[in-house]
Amino acid sequence: MNLGELLGQVARRLPDLPGFIRGEQQVSWRQLLHRVDSVAAALRARGLGKGDRLLVHSRNNLPLFESAWVAFRLGMVWVPTNVRITPPEAAYLGSSSGAVAMLYDEGFEHYVDAVRQASPALRTVIAMAAPRAGELAYDALLDEGAPLQPGFRPAEVNYNDPLWFFYTSGTTGHPKAGVLTHGQMAFVVNNHLADLMPCLSQQSRSLVLAPLSHGAGIHALVNVARGAACVLPVGDRLDCDEAWRLVQQHRIDNLFTVPTIVKMLTEDPAVSRYDHSSLRYVIYAGAPMYRADQCHALRTLGKVLVQYYGLGEVTGNITVLPADCHDADDGPQAKVGSCGYPRTGMQVAILDEQGRELPTGTDGEICVRGPAVFAGYYDNPQANAECFRHGWFHTGDLGHVDEHGYLFITGRASDMYISGGSNVYPREVEEALLTHPAVTEVAVLGMPDDKWGECGCAVIVTTAQVSDDQLLAHLEPRLARYKWPKQFVRWHEMPKSGYGKIVKKHIRTLLETGTEQPA
The missing domain is CATH 3.40.50.980 (Rossmann fold)
Structure with a gap:
């Protein structure tokens, strides 16, 4: 169809x-x-x-x-x-x-x-x-x-005819076009209805706070399938008062966003000025959610949080942590730290480098297969060969499953980090900074941030003094603002391996221990 x-x-x-x-x-x-x-x-x-x-x-x-x-x-x-x-x-x-x-x-x-x-x-x-x-x-x-x-x-x-080029950030180089097809997306719509919003109907209303060009666009398809109207704020920037007013006015029962926005919405005083009792599904994805923020949201909104883990390449369909698995008081049903169990019709495995499935509780690469997996990257055979191996799609994320099949993410195999729900890949930022005449070496890392989850920290070596404002002015025509580093650290030299490569693991250790300059 x-x-x-x-x-x-x-x-x-x-x-x-x-x-x-x-x-x-x-x-x-x-x-x-x-x-x-x-x-x-x-x-x-x-x-x-x-x-x-x-x-x-x-x-x-x-x-x-x-x-x-x-x-x-x-x-x-x-x-x-x-x-x-x-x-x-x-x-x-x-x-x-x-x-x-x-x-x-x-x-x-x-x-x-x-x-x-x-x-x-x-x-x-x-x-x-x-x-x-x-x-x-x-x-x-x-x-x-x-x-x-x-x-x-x-x-x-046909089932495999392309429908949508979903550009997804990788660990290196330019974004890649993930090919989403008519048949695959029909499965995704049904899967979202089964796992995320099972009671959606024509009486439902969905508040759209994220760009329709990406994850919110996927959710818009789901709402159309059930005749649920999409409600958009008038302004282009998040206005928490307007958002909560719309929830009350239209009896909003579902919305999709990222943890950063959930935090901002539930910490704003406007949340107590409007009636939000109509909410049934506050769906968040795109980045981990700090436990303190999760508990605050649950105590403010009730048991309406629904988490899912996924990538653009799997259109979000890897795991789901439904509302009954969220508990602010760490009750017996709570799965604290987990991103949930496999989505309906999908299979998740933890594999080693040889493609062998690892035992319960052992960390390895999170891999997935099933009808939600995309058709591959458009015109990029090398990337396809790297991500499709041993009969699985390889996410590049690291984690383990417990004895009940719940997934816990423990890290990322790549340097890519997620800031405010958006993927940022350091090489692109590094290449842009290296075009500045005073910058000779640079390493960009994602570091924890209370507001955005992670933000970029750029360690640089320069031949002349250059201010943060000058560096940001240099980036302005080259990179979207959300990719800009929040912090610049200046060193005389970069720690390198015996092969002359910059060692980011060492740099991260130095930053985390507060060492201002490597030995």
């Missing part, structure tokens, strides 16, 4: 119920399907269709929400970006994905220019606001396609 049929089904079943709410803007399922099929019909008439890539760079809004369904129903591949990336980073995504069309939000014209320069395949650019010369207007496509949409039929697809 073309996954885009989910929207058509819910629009026929619940035509007049709301599907998208933002401020005073309320769009019914019937209206959503009409708008999506109008744009899709207009693009099909212009020659776009199955297999073409649609790059989307936008803040959370109605056209971004609709663009996924436009792409799905056309059989195109949806390629959403993280809106916080820089123009060169967007240009790489456009080029590496082979995007032939791009949809962009107001104020991001310079992103389009960067993508055009890097992507010769790009031939169609669609502006959400006023278009420039040679560009199309999103609203004009709505009008152009409206007469064609009554006869619009979604593209015929």
Whole structure:
């Protein structure tokens, strides 16, 4: 089945119920399907269709929400970006994905220019606001396609046809496009309904606090499948008062976010000013949650926390820790420190380097297999060979399982760290810092941070004095802000191995012990 049929089904079943709410803007399922099929019909008439890539760079809004369904129903591949990336980073995504069309939000014209320069395949650019010369207007496509949409039929697809290029950060180099397919994502939708939100219905309302381009977009698909409206804040930045007001106003029963946001929401005074008794599922993922923060959230909201562990490559479907396994008082049902048990239909194993399964309680690499595992990285055979071995997908994370099958993550095999729910891979930051004329050596490590879980610490060797502000100014056009190091440490030399390689393990030990300069 073309996954885009989910929207058509819910629009026929619940035509007049709301599907998208933002401020005073309320769009019914019937209206959503009409708008999506109008744009899709207009693009099909212009020659776009199955297999073409649609790059989307936008803040959370109605056209971004609709663009996924436009792409799905056309059989195109949806390629959403993280809106916080820089123009060169967007240009790489456009080029590496082979995007032939791009949809962009107001104020991001310079992103389009960067993508055009890097992507010769790009031939169609669609502006959400006023278009420039040679560009199309999103609203004009709505009008152009409206007469064609009554006869619009979604593209015929196979189980393994690509649906979404989910760009995921690795340990080295550029982000890689994980290929999510129509059949795989149909399983993911059902799996989320089974494990995360089993009582979701058309009366449900989902608060969207994270970018629809990534994990929140996966959850939006699940809500569409059950006719549950997505409710978006009006502002682009987190406003805890607005969030809790929306929970009360719309009787929100589910939301997806990261531990950092759960902490901010539950520690804000606004949480006590509004009624949040409608909440049933506060789903968090993307990073570990400190036990103190978990207990505070449970005492504030009740037993509504649901954790899952997963990667973009497995679309979150590795383990689940449901609400009844969360307990602020360390009761008999609590699984403190665990990220849960294997998701429905999925299998988790702890393997050694030879691919042999390790005994209960023994640390090794966390590996997974099952229908939620992606189809592989697009045009990257080397990365595929590295992650698919011994019949399993290798996560690069380290951990063990207990006698009941609950998984405990103990570390990461790679240097990649997670800051505020976003993956950051040090090599990219290091390469950007090394382009500064005064920086000769650099090592970036993720260090514990009370607010963001982890933040970058950059140890640098320089040939001249350079301030933190100068280094950050150098990074501003090169890297998204969330990737910037929070701390810079200056040393005269880097500790190295006998082979001349910088030893990050030694650097971390020196930082953790407070040693200012290696011997």
